[in-house]
Amino acid sequence: MSDPQSSADPLLRVRDLRIEVPGGAEAVRGVSFDVAPGEAVGLVGESGSGKTLTCRAVLGVLAPGCAVTGGSIEFDGRELTGLSHKEWEAVRGTGIGAVFQDPASYLNPSLTIGGQLAEVLRVKRGLGRRAARERALELLTSMELRDPARVYGQYPHELSGGMLQRVMIAIAVSCAPRLLIADEATTALDVTVQAEVLELLNRLRGEHRLSVVLVSHDLAVIAETCDRVAVLYRGEIVETGPTAEVLAAPRHAYTRELLREAREFSPAGAAA
Ligand SMILES: Nc1ncnc2c1ncn2[C@@H]1O[C@H](COP(=O)(O)OP(=O)(O)OP(=O)(O)O)[C@@H](O)[C@H]1O
Numbered sequence: 001m002s003d004p005q006s007s008a009d010p011l012l013r014v015r016d017l018r019i020e021v022p023g024g025a026e027a028v029r030g031v032s033f034d035v036a037p038g039e040a041v042g043l044v045g046e047s048g049s050g051k052t053l054t055c056r057a058v059l060g061v062l063a064p065g066c067a068v069t070g071g072s073i074e075f076d077g078r079e080l081t082g083l084s085h086k087e088w089e090a091v092r093g094t095g096i097g098a099v100f101q102d103p104a105s106y107l108n109p110s111l112t113i114g115g116q117l118a119e120v121l122r123v124k125r126g127l128g129r130r131a132a133r134e135r136a137l138e139l140l141t142s143m144e145l146r147d148p149a150r151v152y153g154q155y156p157h158e159l160s161g162g163m164l165q166r167v168m169i170a171i172a173v174s175c176a177p178r179l180l181i182a183d184e185a186t187t188a189l190d191v192t193v194q195a196e197v198l199e200l201l202n203r204l205r206g207e208h209r210l211s212v213v214l215v216s217h218d219l220a221v222i223a224e225t226c227d228r229v230a231v232l233y234r235g236e237i238v239e240t241g242p243t244a245e246v247l248a249a250p251r252h253a254y255t256r257e258l259l260r261e262a263r264e265f266s267p268a269g270a271a272a
């Protein structure tokens with residue numbers, strides 16, 4: 001599609017990505033986009049258009065029966081498709097972090113928040129017990145949780161959705177990734193908390209020159225956060241470009257439709 005490139009040396013370079021789902025249907029059909037260092041790229045599109053499959057492919061965590069059948073995913077110049085399970089683990093641990101819509105399902109209900117975060121730091125960063133504990137508390141503090149020391153000792157079920165998402169972001173950035181994938185990470189949160197979590201993401205992005213791939217149904221969220229946007233429709237990118245340009249003058253009928261729906265949903269026209 002038109003101009004998927006953003007720079008000569010992108011951090012993430014996806015080319016002609018094809019993904020099949022169980023039953024053999026091709027749900028992602030030749031998706032290409034780049035993410036430059038420090039850049040935030042939004043993926044939008046109707047339900048079922050292939051946003052999550054694309055994210056999961058980049059993370060190497062496609063569901064059983066789903067498979068990359070073509071194309072390339074290059075991260076920092078390295079081809080990721082075809083990596084072994086172990087090699088993927090290493091890339092996920094230190095190169096690419098992820099935050100999803102349902103943080104609770106990624107946390108162990110029977111371990112404290114601090115315990116889980118410290119464990120990640122021990123395993124992935126090789127910190128000793130004490131250093132891991134200290135770093136975990138530091139991370140929770142930098143997530144702007146009101147009482148980080150208390151949260152450290154709490155269990156997932158004791159936290160609100162917004163707090164859990166901050167914990168997930170802490171886990172995602174604990175290994176100093178260069179790319180963060182946020183798939184509907186704020187969708188389940190109420191508007192105020194959503195704005196706070198987005199602000200946190202933006203701050204982390206600035207502080208660590210983190211690249212971001214942000215999936216959202218909410219064009220206002222995309223407009224606020226993303227430098228560029230790619231619009232998916234039935235497994236293909238139908239439009240891509242600087243967010244302000246695409247939202248101000250959408251070329252594709254489907255993008256215009258998305259914008260129209262967004263305005264109807266939010267009469268203030270926040271996305272426009
Ligand atoms: N594990 C799976 N088994 C079968 N089909 C799947 C699977 N995962 C995804 N699909 C199909 O692939 C298509 C794209 O799915 P995907 O989850 O990427 O959509 P999405 O754009 O993230 O949608 P949403 O906005 O609802 O999250 C859909 O038609 C979906 O039904």
Ligand SMILES: [Mg+2]
Nearest residue numbers: 051052053183
């Ligand atoms: Mg999805």
